[in-house]
Amino acid sequence: MHDHEPLQLEHFLPYRLSILSNTISGDIAREYQQQFFLSMTEWRAMAILARFPDSSAREVAERGAMDKVAVSRAVSRLVGAGRVSRDTHDDDRRRSVLNLTPAGWKIHDVVAPLARQHERDVVGKLTDEELATLMGILDKLSPV
Amino acid sequence: MHDHEPLQLEHFLPYRLSILSNTISGDIAREYQQQFFLSMTEWRAMAILARFPDSSAREVAERGAMDKVAVSRAVSRLVGAGRVSRDTHDDDRRRSVLNLTPAGWKIHDVVAPLARQHERDVVGKLTDEELATLMGILDKLSPV
DNA sequence: CCTTTATAGTTTCATTTGTAACCATTTGCA
DNA sequence: TGCAAATGGTTACAAATGAAACTATAAAGG
Numbered sequence: 185m186h187d188h189e190p191l192q193l194e195h196f197l198p199y200r201l202s203i204l205s206n207t208i209s210g211d212i213a214r215e216y217q218q219q220f221f222l223s224m225t226e227w228r229a230m231a232i233l234a235r236f237p238d239s240s241a242r243e244v245a246e247r248g249a250m251d252k253v254a255v256s257r258a259v260s261r262l263v264g265a266g267r268v269s270r271d272t273h274d275d276d277r278r279r280s281v282l283n284l285t286p287a288g289w290k291i292h293d294v295v296a297p298l299a300r301q302h303e304r305d306v307v308g309k310l311t312d313e314e315l316a317t318l319m320g321i322l323d324k325l326s327p328v
Numbered sequence: 329m330h331d332h333e334p335l336q337l338e339h340f341l342p343y344r345l346s347i348l349s350n351t352i353s354g355d356i357a358r359e360y361q362q363q364f365f366l367s368m369t370e371w372r373a374m375a376i377l378a379r380f381p382d383s384s385a386r387e388v389a390e391r392g393a394m395d396k397v398a399v400s401r402a403v404s405r406l407v408g409a410g411r412v413s414r415d416t417h418d419d420d421r422r423r424s425v426l427n428l429t430p431a432g433w434k435i436h437d438v439v440a441p442l443a444r445q446h447e448r449d450v451v452g453k454l455t456d457e458e459l460a461t462l463m464g465i466l467d468k469l470s471p472v
Numbered sequence: 473c474c475t476t477t478a479t480a481g482t483t484t485c486a487t488t489t490g491t492a493a494c495c496a497t498t499t500g501c502a
Numbered sequence: 503t504g505c506a507a508a509t510g511g512t513t514a515c516a517a518a519t520g521a522a523a524c525t526a527t528a529a530a531g532g
Contacts, residue, residue, distance in 0.1 A: 190378035205349035234334035278480040317461045422510040
C-alpha cells in the first residue's frame with residue numbers, strides 16, 4: 185500500500201558527519217573543559233586571537249563561523265577571567281581590540297598542543313591519500 | 329622569545345568538520361523547522377522510528393547517537409503532537425514501544441524526500457571517487 | 473551640518489541542552 | 503525467596519543558545 189521509504193540513516197551523509205564531528209570536537213573539549221573551565225566557544229575565540237591578535241569581536245565571529253552574540257558572551261567571560269584583554273579601537277570607538285593576556289597565552293600553550301595531538305590521533309587513522317582527499321572535499325563543500 | 333605556535337584553524341580538521349557539519353545539518357533543519365515546528369532531535373527520532381518501528385526510547389537514543397534525556401523530551405513532544413504513539417512493552421513495563429502515527433507518517437513522507445534531496449545537492453558537488461573515499465573515511469573514523 | 477542608515481557590540485527573554493538525581497521495574501544472585 | 507544492583511525513562515535545575523530589541527558610534531547623503 186503505502187511506500188514510505190524511510191531514510192537509511194546509517195548511510196545518510198549529514199547524519200554521519202554530524203556524529204563524527206560531535207565526537208571529535210567533544211573529545212577535545214572534554215579535556216580542556218575539565219582543566220580550565222573553558223567552553224568550546226571560548227577556546228575557539230582564544231585560538232583565533234592567538235593567530236590573529238588585535239581582532240575585533242566581529243572578526244573573531246567571522247573567522248570562527250560563530251555568531252556575534254556567542255562571541256560577545258565568550259569574550260566577556262574571558263575578559264572577566266583575565267584571559268583576554270579588551271581595548272577600544274583608536275579610530276572607531278565601537279570596535280574592540282582583543283588580545284590574549286599572559287594568563288591567556290599560558291592556557292593557550294597548554295591547550296593548543298593538546299588539540300594538535302588529538303588531531304594527530306584522528307588523522308593518524310587515515311592514509312595520506314585519504315587525508316588529502318578529505319581536505320579537498322572540505323574545500324569543495326565548505327561555504328566561503 | 330616565546331614560541332606560541334597558534335593553531336592554524338583553517339587547516340584544523342575538527343574545526344573544519346564542525347563548521348561543515350553544522351552548515352549542512354542546519355540547512356536541512358531550517359526547512360522542516362519552519363514547516364512543521366520540528367526540531368532536529370525530533371526529526372531524527374522520527375526517521376529512526378520510520379526505519380525501526382516498535383523501538384524503545386533507549387533504542388532510538390542508541391541508533392541516533394543521542395542522549396536518552398534528549399530522546400525522552402523529543403518523544404514527549406512528538407507524542408503530545410500526535411505524531412508518535414507510545415505504548416508499554418508487554419514483557420517489560422519499563423520499556424516503551426514507539427511508532428509513528430498516521431500524522432507522523434504524513435510528515436515523514438514530506439520531510440524524508442526533502443532531506444534526501446538536500447543530501448543529493450551536497451553529494452552532487454563531489455565526484456564518485458571522492459564520495460566513496462569520504463564514506464570509507466567515515467567508516468574508519470566513526471565510533472562503534 | 474543634520475538626519476538617516478549602517479555597524480559593533482551588549483542585553484534581555486524564551487527555549488534548548490546537559491547533568492544529576494530520581495522513580496519504577498526488572499534482573500542477578502546469595 | 504528477598505535484597506542489592508542494573509536498566510528504562512522522567513524530572514529538576516543550572517548553564518548554554520538564539521532571536522530580537524537596544525545602545526553607542528560611525529558613515530552617507532541631502
